[in-house]
Amino acid sequence: MRVQYRYSPSVFGFTPKLVARWVPIFGIWGGAVGLGALFFLEPIPRVRTDILQKVPVLGSYWVRSVDPNDVPF
Template sequence: MRVQYRYNPSVLGFTPQVVARWVPIFGVWGGALGLGALFFLEPIPRVRNVILQKIPVLGSYWIRPVDPNDSPF
C-alpha cells in the first residue's frame, strides 16, 4: 500500500475550511459592534449629520434644528 500525501494550504494555521466557518460569525458580531458604536456616538454632531441623517427612511429622526435664540450667528 502506498501512502499518498495531500497538500492542505494554511496561513498561520487557518485553513480555508476554518475561515469559511468563522467568517459569518465574525460578520454578525462586527455588524452588531458597528451599529452599537454608531448609536453610542449619536450625540456627536458630525456622526449625526454625516452618517445617521443619510439613512434612507430613518434619517429624518436625527435632524435637530437649532433654535434661532440659541444660534451664535
C-alpha cells in the first residue's frame, strides 16, 4: 500500500474548511455586538441623527423635537 499525500492549503493554520465553519458564527456574534454598541451609544446626538433616524421603519422613534420655549437662542 502506498501513502498518498494530499495538499491542504492553509494560511497560518486556517484551512478553507475551518474558515467556512467559523464565518457564520463570527458573523452572528459581530452583528450582535454591533447592535449592542449602537443602542449603547444611542444617547449621543450624532449617533441618533446620523444613524438611528435613518432606519427605514423605526427612524421616527429617535426624533427628538425641542420645545421652542426651551431653546436658549
